[in-house]
Amino acid sequence: MRDATFEYKGFTGSATENSDSCANLFGQVLHIRDVVTYEADTVTELEREFRYSVDSYLADCAALNKDPRILK
Structure with a gap:
């Protein structure tokens, strides 16, 4: 697998x-x-962990009243 993004x-x-x-x-x-990092053994599992990590990050930001703004 080459490096990829989700x-x-x-x-x-x-x-x-x-x-x-x-x-x-x-x-x-x-x-x-x-x-925020994640790891897995397969690409399918890695994408699932990525989505879980994003959802957890958003929930943590909401609980802390923190702006989860994406920097670009």
Whole structure:
């Protein structure tokens, strides 16, 4: 797999092969002030983890009354 990206609710996430961890793939939500990462063994699982991470990030921002604005 080449490095790729996912899109969800206006957020972009990376997808990269991982040689340093137990999980085969990892990614990070891009263009935000915070660091949000995810990992999985397959591309399908990685995209699911990305979507879960975005939903969790939005819920955390709402609970903290924090602007989840995307930086571009």
